[in-house]
Amino acid sequence: MRDSELVVDCRDPERLAAFWCAVLDFKVIDRNEGKVEIGSWVPTVEDVRARQMPPTLQFIQVPGGKTVKNRLHLDLRSIDGSTEDEVTRLLALGATTTDVGQGSDRNWVVRADPEGNEFDVLRTLAP
Template identity: 80%
Template sequence: MTSRFTELTVDCHDPERLAAFWCAVLDFEVIDRGEDKVEIGSWVPTVEAVRARQMPPTLVFIRVPEGKTAKNRLHLDVSPIDRGTDEEVERLLALGATTVDVGQGPGRSWVVMADPEGNEFDVLRTLAAPE
């Protein structure tokens, strides 16, 4: 048997704030809380469900004392499903994201953004049904 991708962990200063941001971005819910950590997901994993099939990973936000010092080597990509990319970028800006330049250059089909703690992510093409 192989392994399953079950969680992606993000180091941060404020797990509650970052979890709230990503819940709003992804329409996830908090599924677990502990001292200095918050886990969010689109489903509540069980051992049986994880063994049975590949499911979307959860996001776990862990409090750490150090700050972010360089460009992420791993980042999330998101695709809007019910609006255009530009409208999604505006929504994410209102939630506390910022646009960032990581050397991507002009004319790209995606937008590089950062969450409230500076972790980069990309907003890709829309998956909304054509009007």
């Protein structure tokens, strides 16, 4: 058994996939009506058979919007820039500031994607 993909229910899979592709530098791997799958690279059939495919994000269209705090979220960390620069970039891409009760004394910040799904931006790994 292995982690294959993280599925996100959403109203607009194309819009959310485009946002997360820009955030993570991912590419669209597959798209069907009401579904878009993205990943860090587009695998070949041989890659999949050899289990060389990293987990992907899959956006599935559902009716209605998000109504409560996520029970699962992504933690993101910049590897080559400051946390502040990364947060600025994410906001320019369409992320929003959100509060889930994290408090101001944390070394990470909470943001939300264009459909309100929360994610954390952790302290950078850059020197």
